[in-house]
Amino acid sequence: MRYSDHVKPISYLKANAAEVLSRLAEEREPLVITQNGEAKAVLQDVASYQETQETLALLKILALGSREVEEGRVKPAAEVIARLRSKKAAD
Structure with a gap:
């Protein structure tokens, strides 16, 4: 993925919100939103967000x-x- 293709100013988001949401769902690639030339937010589709949250939860459990x-x-597995x-x- 080339992030340069996935960076848009906030004005683009305001003018094309429906298109942006459709593209997010279809491509499942995050979109970086800039304001005054600085990255301010990352938008992603809900399915990708949920997958990310599940992955983070598993990583926390492993840690x-x-x-x-x-x-x-720790205790021996046999015990x-x-x-x-x-x-x-007993139940």
Whole structure:
């Protein structure tokens, strides 16, 4: 993706909002909006945004898991499985 093709001034967004939204949904590429020549916002379609949020959530979970491993807050898998099986049997 060439970002230069996906940079538009805010005046373009104001004048072509419907077209911009259609293009975002179709191309699924973000659009950088500038104001006074400076990048001020990034627009993206909802599906791409949701995918990004899900990816970030997974990365946070992985980072937390890595931190727990580094801190030694882990238990052997066999121990955890045995504990879960005993709880299930008790129910």
